[in-house]
Amino acid sequence: MKRPDPVAPSDDASRALAWQLLSEATHAALSWTDPETLTPGISRVAFALDPEAGPLTLISGLAPHTTALRAQPACALMVGEVGDKGDPMTHPRLMLRALAAFVPADDPRRATLRARWLARNPKATVYIDLPDFSFVRLVPQSALLNGGFARAFRLSAADFEA
Amino acid sequence: MKRPDPVAPSDDASRALAWQLLSEATHAALSWTDPETLTPGISRVAFALDPEAGPLTLISGLAPHTTALRAQPACALMVGEVGDKGDPMTHPRLMLRALAAFVPADDPRRATLRARWLARNPKATVYIDLPDFSFVRLVPQSALLNGGFARAFRLSAADFEA
Numbered sequence: 001m002k003r004p005d006p007v008a009p010s011d012d013a014s015r016a017l018a019w020q021l022l023s024e025a026t027h028a029a030l031s032w033t034d035p036e037t038l039t040p041g042i043s044r045v046a047f048a049l050d051p052e053a054g055p056l057t058l059i060s061g062l063a064p065h066t067t068a069l070r071a072q073p074a075c076a077l078m079v080g081e082v083g084d085k086g087d088p089m090t091h092p093r094l095m096l097r098a099l100a101a102f103v104p105a106d107d108p109r110r111a112t113l114r115a116r117w118l119a120r121n122p123k124a125t126v127y128i129d130l131p132d133f134s135f136v137r138l139v140p141q142s143a144l145l146n147g148g149f150a151r152a153f154r155l156s157a158a159d160f161e162a
Numbered sequence: 163m164k165r166p167d168p169v170a171p172s173d174d175a176s177r178a179l180a181w182q183l184l185s186e187a188t189h190a191a192l193s194w195t196d197p198e199t200l201t202p203g204i205s206r207v208a209f210a211l212d213p214e215a216g217p218l219t220l221i222s223g224l225a226p227h228t229t230a231l232r233a234q235p236a237c238a239l240m241v242g243e244v245g246d247k248g249d250p251m252t253h254p255r256l257m258l259r260a261l262a263a264f265v266p267a268d269d270p271r272r273a274t275l276r277a278r279w280l281a282r283n284p285k286a287t288v289y290i291d292l293p294d295f296s297f298v299r300l301v302p303q304s305a306l307l308n309g310g311f312a313r314a315f316r317l318s319a320a321d322f323e324a
Contacts, residue, residue, distance in 0.1 A: 006224045027250040029240055031193035031204035039236035042193035044255050062168045074201035078191055087285045088189040093206050123249045
């Protein structure tokens, strides 16, 4: 006998929570595929939910995830902080499958992304214009929202459309 | 001209920091490969550095990462919290490539792992003995320690031997 699916379809409350977790995030855990070994890698990346570009990161060409995303744009990211109290597994987090889309340095939209990024994090001035740094859009494909023990929801790409 | 490697070899201080990050962690971000699509997935998992078994997690058979690790044991995990202050990218974190080794339910060492796990997290009593929950050792293969902006160290499997 097949067990019932433990993951519920998305609803208004789970979409709102997913959006809130993305809006509040300043960093994310990013999962990528190592192009040499085809095994999983993981990194912490800077993160923002840009009002136009959606989930967005700014990464260095010296980082292994940059090489990996250029070779294989399929990736996954997780946002949602663990609080100080209680079982860490009860704090909500969003696991988002995404496709990485590099923003070319000469893309006319880059100036706006850059201005909004610096407004949120002025300290990025030090490195944002270094030639090996790139903005990368993390275009949602699907997601799993875990709102705590045994409270999981499946979201689709459509759930992330503004 | 090839640029110099931005990652330094491990030393006593970086090994000590890696060990400290693992010792303090109660959860980790886990990167795995989806066996159907061969694309990356990510999950938050409970975590402990067991004094005998090393990096250890306790996962549910209902979770997608459990199916994934059974099919493809190569994975990667990240530990290290982001503090309240400053640029989140300046807080140290360890990215560990590992091989997942499931601890069989009838393994004679399971009782000790279980007792130590419950001593650290008594709330796990609720689910630790459910039949689909498994202890999984995350056997270190190599690691990247990021101690803040432009302070990275490469660690080997030998660096994690007690």
